[in-house]
Amino acid sequence: MEIIKADHLSKLFGPVKAVDDVSISVKEGEIFGFLGPNGAGKTTTIRMLTGVLTPDSGSAQICGIDIHTNPLEAKMNMGVIPENGTVYSDLTAEQNILWTAKFYGMDSISRKERADELLRHLGLTERRNDIVRTFSKGMRQRVSIACAIIHSPPVLFLDEPTGGLDVYSRRLVIDTVRIMNGKGSTVLITTHNIEEANELCTTISIINKGSIIATGSPEKLKKTFDTAKYVEIAFEQPVKKELFVHEGISRVETHGDKMRLYTDDPDKAVKYLAALAEQQQVKILSIATSNPTLEEAFVQLTAGA
Ligand SMILES: Nc1ncnc2c1ncn2[C@@H]1O[C@H](COP(=O)(O)OP(=O)(O)OP(=O)(O)O)[C@@H](O)[C@H]1O
Ligand SMILES: [Mg+2]
Numbered sequence: 001m002e003i004i005k006a007d008h009l010s011k012l013f014g015p016v017k018a019v020d021d022v023s024i025s026v027k028e029g030e031i032f033g034f035l036g037p038n039g040a041g042k043t044t045t046i047r048m049l050t051g052v053l054t055p056d057s058g059s060a061q062i063c064g065i066d067i068h069t070n071p072l073e074a075k076m077n078m079g080v081i082p083e084n085g086t087v088y089s090d091l092t093a094e095q096n097i098l099w100t101a102k103f104y105g106m107d108s109i110s111r112k113e114r115a116d117e118l119l120r121h122l123g124l125t126e127r128r129n130d131i132v133r134t135f136s137k138g139m140r141q142r143v144s145i146a147c148a149i150i151h152s153p154p155v156l157f158l159d160e161p162t163g164g165l166d167v168y169s170r171r172l173v174i175d176t177v178r179i180m181n182g183k184g185s186t187v188l189i190t191t192h193n194i195e196e197a198n199e200l201c202t203t204i205s206i207i208n209k210g211s212i213i214a215t216g217s218p219e220k221l222k223k224t225f226d227t228a229k230y231v232e233i234a235f236e237q238p239v240k241k242e243l244f245v246h247e248g249i250s251r252v253e254t255h256g257d258k259m260r261l262y263t264d265d266p267d268k269a270v271k272y273l274a275a276l277a278e279q280q281q282v283k284i285l286s287i288a289t290s291n292p293t294l295e296e297a298f299v300q301l302t303a304g305a
Contacts, residue, residue: 004188243276
């Protein structure tokens with residue numbers, strides 16, 4: 001079943017087409033990654049999906065409920081970590097969490113139980129009675145997460161939840177997303193961190209200048225760029241570049257003490273290089289093959305577009 005559905009969403013800000021005919025479909029249980037450079041339209045899309053912003057055209061449904069005609073009901077199904085956190089600076093960590101739980105209609109016993117559990121899980125127990133104004137960015141983000149998941153929502157929207165966080169807080173955020181997903185939440189997450197998207201997401205959409213330019217599993221997106229495969233080799237003595245002219249090798253680059261040979265068929269290239277070393281009587285110091293990274297796919301897709 002489609003849990004998050006956007007149909008032809010568009011939003012103009014003056015002359016800027018922030019979002020231009022974006023359609024998204026996220027199935028139950030997925031972790032969907034929204035990737036794009038600064039200003040691509042990620043936040044604007046999330047704001048329309050979560051009912052903060054009215055689209056100029058198009059519609060969106062959360063768990064089959066239209067966010068614009070039925071906003072309250074739709075919002076009950078979602079937890080949101082917006083780009084700029086919405087925690088209240090004048091309340092304590094615990095008050096923020098309890099207040100949010102109350103908003104979602106949780107009874108007082110489960111509010112307290114769940115708040116205790118989340119404060120512990122997010123490493124905030126000792127600071128639970130301190131006002132959020134005195135918190136660091138990472139701690140504030142953890143309060144924001146607690147507020148987003150207190151009611152165990154079927155849908156989670158996270159707008160760059162790991163931006164500017166240290167390794168520990170980042171791990172905590174990622175682990176929490178995984179745990180929530182394991183418990184059945186469908187997740188839409190935006191990030192600049194391509195490795196993070198690669199490791200976390202089942203499907204990724206790349207957005208650039210308001211439009212989605214590619215969608216697929218991380219592996220599928222990488223495969224679109226098969227020609228970026230290469231073999232990197234270091235010889236003990238220099239080997240003439242001319243010797244690398246071979247049907248399987250499309251381009252040769254020097255990288256420090258290594259040669260990088262681009263090829264469609266790394267297996268064939270490696271065999272050729274081994275034979276070449278034998279024939280030239282030079283020793284191979286190291287050899288490695290590299291598959292295209294998601295980052296390369298991303299850069300190629302968004303460069304100059
Ligand atoms: N409230 C607004 N008023 C005017 N222009 C806006 C507003 N919000 C967004 N924009 C413009 O819309 C475009 C998309 O912005 P958006 O915040 O959605 O990008 P983003 O992909 O989230 O970028 P980032 O990675 O920097 O967070 C930008 O050109 C931005 O300047
Ligand atoms: Mg943004």
